[in-house]
Amino acid sequence: MTKWPKLSAALLIIALLIxxxxxxxxxxxxxxxNGQKASTDPVTLKIVMPGDRPxxxxxxxxxxxxxxxxxxxxKLDVIFSSWSDIHQKTQIMLxxxxxxxxxxxxxxxxxxxxxxxxxxxxxxxxxxxxxKNIVAARPQQMWDANKINGQVLAIPLGNSxxxxxxxxxxxxxxxxxxxxxxxxxxxxxxFARKVQQQxxxxxxxxxxxxxxxxxxxxxxxxxxxxxxxxxxxxxxxYRAPNSPIIRNMLDDPSPVxxxxxxxxxxxxxxxxxxxxxxxxKDPDNWVTTHPTAVYLATDxxxxxxxxxxxxSNLPGSDLESYTLFEPTPGKNSSTFKQWNFxxxxxxxxxxxxxxxxxxxxxxxxxxxDLLAYGIKGVNWEDTxxxxxxxxxxxxxxxxxxxxxxxxxxxxxxxxxxPSAIELNRFIMNADNFTVDVLTGFNFNTSAVQxxxxxxxxxENQYLLPIYNGAVDLDTYWKExxxxxxxxxxxxxxxxxxxxxxxxxK
Amino acid sequence: MVFRExxxxxxxxxxxxxxxxxxxxxxxxxxxxxxxxxxxxNYFDGIWxxxxxxxxxxxxxxxxxxxxxxxxxxxxxxxxxxxFGLVISVILAIFLNEIRQAVFKRVAQSMAFLPFFVSWMVxxxxxxxxxxxxxxxxxxSLKELGLDAVSWYSMPHYWPAILTIISVxxxxxxxxxxxxxxxxxxxxxxxxxxxxxxATRLQRIRHxxxxxxxxxxxxxxxxxxxxxxxxxxxxxFGLVGDNGVLYETTDVIDTYAYRALRQLGxxxxxxxxxxxxxxxxxxxxxxxxxxxxxxxxxxxxx
Numbered sequence: 001m002t003k004w005p006k007l008s009a010a011l012l013i014i015a016l017l018i019x020x021x022x023x024x025x026x027x028x029x030x031x032x033x034n035g036q037k038a039s040t041d042p043v044t045l046k047i048v049m050p051g052d053r054p055x056x057x058x059x060x061x062x063x064x065x066x067x068x069x070x071x072x073x074x075k076l077d078v079i080f081s082s083w084s085d086i087h088q089k090t091q092i093m094l095x096x097x098x099x100x101x102x103x104x105x106x107x108x109x110x111x112x113x114x115x116x117x118x119x120x121x122x123x124x125x126x127x128x129x130x131x132k133n134i135v136a137a138r139p140q141q142m143w144d145a146n147k148i149n150g151q152v153l154a155i156p157l158g159n160s161x162x163x164x165x166x167x168x169x170x171x172x173x174x175x176x177x178x179x180x181x182x183x184x185x186x187x188x189x190x191f192a193r194k195v196q197q198q199x200x201x202x203x204x205x206x207x208x209x210x211x212x213x214x215x216x217x218x219x220x221x222x223x224x225x226x227x228x229x230x231x232x233x234x235x236x237x238y239r240a241p242n243s244p245i246i247r248n249m250l251d252d253p254s255p256v257x258x259x260x261x262x263x264x265x266x267x268x269x270x271x272x273x274x275x276x277x278x279x280x281k282d283p284d285n286w287v288t289t290h291p292t293a294v295y296l297a298t299d300x301x302x303x304x305x306x307x308x309x310x311x312s313n314l315p316g317s318d319l320e321s322y323t324l325f326e327p328t329p330g331k332n333s334s335t336f337k338q339w340n341f342x343x344x345x346x347x348x349x350x351x352x353x354x355x356x357x358x359x360x361x362x363x364x365x366x367x368x369d370l371l372a373y374g375i376k377g378v379n380w381e382d383t384x385x386x387x388x389x390x391x392x393x394x395x396x397x398x399x400x401x402x403x404x405x406x407x408x409x410x411x412x413x414x415x416x417x418p419s420a421i422e423l424n425r426f427i428m429n430a431d432n433f434t435v436d437v438l439t440g441f442n443f444n445t446s447a448v449q450x451x452x453x454x455x456x457x458x459e460n461q462y463l464l465p466i467y468n469g470a471v472d473l474d475t476y477w478k479e480x481x482x483x484x485x486x487x488x489x490x491x492x493x494x495x496x497x498x499x500x501x502x503x504x505k
Numbered sequence: 506m507v508f509r510e511x512x513x514x515x516x517x518x519x520x521x522x523x524x525x526x527x528x529x530x531x532x533x534x535x536x537x538x539x540x541x542x543x544x545x546x547n548y549f550d551g552i553w554x555x556x557x558x559x560x561x562x563x564x565x566x567x568x569x570x571x572x573x574x575x576x577x578x579x580x581x582x583x584x585x586x587x588x589f590g591l592v593i594s595v596i597l598a599i600f601l602n603e604i605r606q607a608v609f610k611r612v613a614q615s616m617a618f619l620p621f622f623v624s625w626m627v628x629x630x631x632x633x634x635x636x637x638x639x640x641x642x643x644x645x646s647l648k649e650l651g652l653d654a655v656s657w658y659s660m661p662h663y664w665p666a667i668l669t670i671i672s673v674x675x676x677x678x679x680x681x682x683x684x685x686x687x688x689x690x691x692x693x694x695x696x697x698x699x700x701x702x703x704a705t706r707l708q709r710i711r712h713x714x715x716x717x718x719x720x721x722x723x724x725x726x727x728x729x730x731x732x733x734x735x736x737x738x739x740x741x742f743g744l745v746g747d748n749g750v751l752y753e754t755t756d757v758i759d760t761y762a763y764r765a766l767r768q769l770g771x772x773x774x775x776x777x778x779x780x781x782x783x784x785x786x787x788x789x790x791x792x793x794x795x796x797x798x799x800x801x802x803x804x805x806x807x
Contacts, residue, residue, distance in 0.1 A: 113547070203639070209747040275638040278748040279658035281629060290639055449771055450565040457571065457765035461749040461756070470659060471750055483569065 145336035223324035268469030301420020598684035617678030625743030
């Protein structure tokens with residue numbers, strides 16, 4: 001008999017804990033502007049974004065509040081959450097209904113799911129009324145492409161419409177070999193082959209153990225007439241430029257992709273590709289002690305820190321950059337998709353002020369500069385021609401992508417090579433790109449979750465070594481086709497169906 | 506009866522409360538999470554509100570042919586780790602126990618223990634500098650000896666051995682300390698009387714240390730067997746990483762599930778893997794416990 005009170009108490013505790021953990025999230029969503037305070041009190045805007053709080057953040061906030069005094073009665077409460085926490089922290093804030101006024105979001109966090117579940121305020125009317133400058137600072141293509149279910153639920157943050165990549169070439173070796181600067185992919189390979197003959201201690205070429213930086217993918221991603229699909233980001237499914245037809249390498253192989261795959265195998269067998277390519281875990285560090293003649297990196301131009309690292313142990317050496325990207329207006333197409341966003345959660349009690357504040361920040365070059373680069377003369381200096389130089393990267397690092405980034409006011413880093421600045425300026429202009437037929441299309445994965453997970457498990461096992469030429473092509477390709485074929489086919493069919501529906505709308 | 510017993514010793518029993526709470530909150534309550542394996546979980550409907558999907562979440566894993574391979578790899582690698590780890594650490598513990606010079610004993614023990622604190626990422630870099638093709642220590646030595654360099658990182662069949670050596674190197678010292686503690690608690694009187702009877706060192710080890718160490722060995726081994734279907738993710742992912750060439754022999758359930766699901770963030774599918782491992786773990790531990798009971802009833806866990 002005496003057992004019962006204890007048992008029921010224990011059960012009660014368990015039940016309480018369970019209900020606390022699984023409480024329904026939708027209940028506490030705020031309802032718009034009802035809770036607004038009297039007009040004289042300043043409104044404190046709670047802004048949540050990823051990263052570490054910069055040392056000079058408070059100074060910049062004081063300067064912002066100082067400048068908006070008179071036009072806007074707001075104070076800023078900027079909350080930084082570390083990159084590892086931001087995903088979960090924002091999710092808990094949203095589901096528990098915490099009143100946040102501006103929140104960073106991204107497709108790689110939970111933008112689509114949280115937006116579809118109605119956690120974010122639709123912004124069209126607010127932008128119309130209070131956010132004209134926010135709209136004007138971004139080209140129309142960017143707004144059209146980044147709607148969610150036909151609505152503007154998040155403000156896109158970004159400064160370009162293309163993801164560039166670059167080959168790092170050892171300039172000193174090229175000059176010693178009496179070769180002209182690179183003009184094509186073939187030039188890179190013949191350079192690498194000559195390096196192998198003349199400088200046997202130097203690895204000719206070092207791609208990396210991730211699909212986007214593998215030899216085949218890196219080569220195909222720019223300057224070819226095959227394109228990736230929204231379903232799978234490698235070339236196993238592909239399409240012609242600006243075509244809505246999804247093709248499958250397994251039953252309808254593209255000669256371009258296949259020759260790149262065969263080429264990679266040959267390069268690996270000839271020891272042009274680093275024989276340890278599949279095992280190097282931190283290539284940026286590895287190549288500082290094991291020199292390589294050709295290296296791969298993202299972005300245009302040489303990244304100052306990476307270039308410095310690559311040359312640190314090699315006195316007298318030098319690097320130059322070469323990209324396969326062709327800066328001809330209209331030649332490349334873009335889906336104008338962006339990777340960072342700012343949202344106004346439904347739980348915010350100051351939606352109007354939140355948009356008004358962002359509008360102020362997007363209104364002029366000075367305001368943008370203050371948020372993006374800090375205090376002029378202290379944190380950064382204007383080097384003219386819409387470029388900047390950082391003076392205190394440790395006190396106010398570069399993070400416009402957190403809350404303000406736009407192509408209209410964004411400045412370029414003056415320490416880059418002139419050619420890189422030119423290319424970066426090119427991809428900042430939306431009109432340089434043809435609008436891809438799939439602009440605005442989002443692949444809904446829910447119908448093919450099983451197939452996608454099966455594919456992802458096989459991707460690194462087969463495709464990654466194949467893309468770096470590290471395995472026997474015949475056996476690996478055959479095994480891969482047998483194992484992954486049915487899943488890829490289903491993903492292709494589902495993707496094609498969704499694209500057809502999207503285009504028929 | 507039970508209530509009176511608890512009331513009488515309530516202070517002592519209350520000492521167990523924090524531990525029990527931790528057990529309940531972190532070990533028993535999460536078991537309800539296994540229902541997620543049968544649901545199409547989403548944040549908004551919560552654990553109980555999400556729609557049921559039957560066995561759909563299991564399809565991605567059991568639908569392909571790889572589940573057998575990764576289950577076998579998990580079992581095989583862990584069996585190697587457990588078996589070799591056990592033998593080496595018991596031998597190490599006995600050796601350490603036989604050292605008479607106190608300072609040397611302590612130094613030796615610390616040296617053996619040290620690898621346990623090295624993180625897997627560091628181990629991975631050490632291994633890479635031993636095995637890489639360009640200037641790895643082993644390949645350079647092979648070349649000096651006039652032999653051909655071995656491309657270790659593209660030879661999957663070497664890797665169960667490599668992983669076992671590393672696992673033993675890293676954990677044997679740690680396990681040896683536990684066995685050493687058990688050995689030191691053996692009454693010295695046994696050894697003294699054996700010595701008087703003229704038993705040699707080896708005989709004393711064989712007939713006194715080993716039998717008295719047996720219960721500890723069995724409990725530790727049973728506990729390890731209970732987790733035999735959980736691959737050591739930190740280790741395998743740290744050492745093998747994205748090198749798909751080695752997956753044939755090194756891919757375990759945990760790394761497979763990580764690769765398959767890292768981009769999807771599907772809770773239901775990940776939970777289905779967790780459930781699969783838990784159920785298999787439960788079955789193996791029951792079976793092994795049964796075997797132990799048959800052989801030596803005292804040593805079994807339950």
